[in-house]
Amino acid sequence: MTPTMRLQSIGAVLVAVVVVAPGFAQSRSAARGLTGSWEAYPLRGEGFGSGVQPKVRVAAPAPISEPPLRQPHLDEWRALQARNAELVRKGLPPPSTGMACIPEGMPGMMQATFPMEILETPGQITVIEEAFNQVRRIYLGAPALAPEDAEPRFAGQSTGRWDGAVLVVTTVGVKDSVHFRNTPHSMKMRIIERLRLVNDEILENQVTVEDPEYLTTPWTWTWMYKRWPGYKIQEYVCEDNRYFEDPTLRYQRLRVQ
Amino acid sequence: MIAAASAVPVRAHHSFAVYEPTLQIKLSGVVTTLKWTNPHVYLEIDASDPKTGETRHWLLECASTSILNRAGWKFNMLKPGDKITVIVSPLRTGEPAALLKQLTLADGSKYSNGAAAGRVTIE
Numbered sequence: 001m002t003p004t005m006r007l008q009s010i011g012a013v014l015v016a017v018v019v020v021a022p023g024f025a026q027s028r029s030a031a032r033g034l035t036g037s038w039e040a041y042p043l044r045g046e047g048f049g050s051g052v053q054p055k056v057r058v059a060a061p062a063p064i065s066e067p068p069l070r071q072p073h074l075d076e077w078r079a080l081q082a083r084n085a086e087l088v089r090k091g092l093p094p095p096s097t098g099m100a101c102i103p104e105g106m107p108g109m110m111q112a113t114f115p116m117e118i119l120e121t122p123g124q125i126t127v128i129e130e131a132f133n134q135v136r137r138i139y140l141g142a143p144a145l146a147p148e149d150a151e152p153r154f155a156g157q158s159t160g161r162w163d164g165a166v167l168v169v170t171t172v173g174v175k176d177s178v179h180f181r182n183t184p185h186s187m188k189m190r191i192i193e194r195l196r197l198v199n200d201e202i203l204e205n206q207v208t209v210e211d212p213e214y215l216t217t218p219w220t221w222t223w224m225y226k227r228w229p230g231y232k233i234q235e236y237v238c239e240d241n242r243y244f245e246d247p248t249l250r251y252q253r254l255r256v257q
Numbered sequence: 258m259i260a261a262a263s264a265v266p267v268r269a270h271h272s273f274a275v276y277e278p279t280l281q282i283k284l285s286g287v288v289t290t291l292k293w294t295n296p297h298v299y300l301e302i303d304a305s306d307p308k309t310g311e312t313r314h315w316l317l318e319c320a321s322t323s324i325l326n327r328a329g330w331k332f333n334m335l336k337p338g339d340k341i342t343v344i345v346s347p348l349r350t351g352e353p354a355a356l357l358k359q360l361t362l363a364d365g366s367k368y369s370n371g372a373a374a375g376r377v378t379i380e
Binding site for chain 1: 272274275276277278292294295296297299316318320321322323324325326327328348349352353354369370371372373
């Protein structure tokens, strides 16, 4: 082989690497069409989303059932729901974490109160919920954390893997102060989400909550999101909630002055 | 879409239950400040009381900045001194504060406060 031929061979290899590399990067990132902005579906009314129905109507998921709590937690939960509803009816809303600008955490942040953005990058899927600027990072292919090894966080700690066209995400380490729908949980709670595209516009999230200490059976429901092309997520720093807890009556009051 | 408004999960921040759920009143007045903050925007106006005619300073609760942006508002569209008309539900306590239902600017353009604030029931 002459020096010229050798250079040509090296050049061919380099070209091959350059040509192949984007394909390799593509397979590593394995983008599956989730990147972009999403809003809750069915649509939630003016100001909450685009107001634009999908081209193909999809049946709305069933309402979320009451949590299958163990006793005495179930009776306590039902009593709390009844008490809170009665207070709201009287115009005396009970204190809430939102009053102190505390974010929803998991799984509540995935109800997409406001639109959310999903970003697929190599080895990671990131979900940014506009409400409270909440962020969760789902590490793909990472070993699942044992609940006892996960530092408690509002969003917990999530790992994911693709099961065919379904993204399966497991979350542990949600702070035990985070009570989705007033539902208590232990640090053994595990949230499993199965996300799949129903069609180009609709993303389905089948949520299963398991907690051997608090739940008798897994608590399951489905959320859906509609793609909102071009929507730019807004900033939402909860800086000044004028509601405060009345020190004696323990209700939410508005600071008027 | 409007029908879905009753299902809006306002619990994310707080309930609007402190306001009279059925009473709506109309106020005409002058903007003093617009605080473009989250979780909610607050608009303050000086307006004459519909009953006494006396000028009172009102605090009007609006939705989040993001909801208002999506409903067509802009952070700089109201300035101190602007004349506006609003339809609101007042606090149950009688203090001069209210939940905004609809804003009308001097040029007649109307702005909603988003689905969670509920629909306007008066002219």
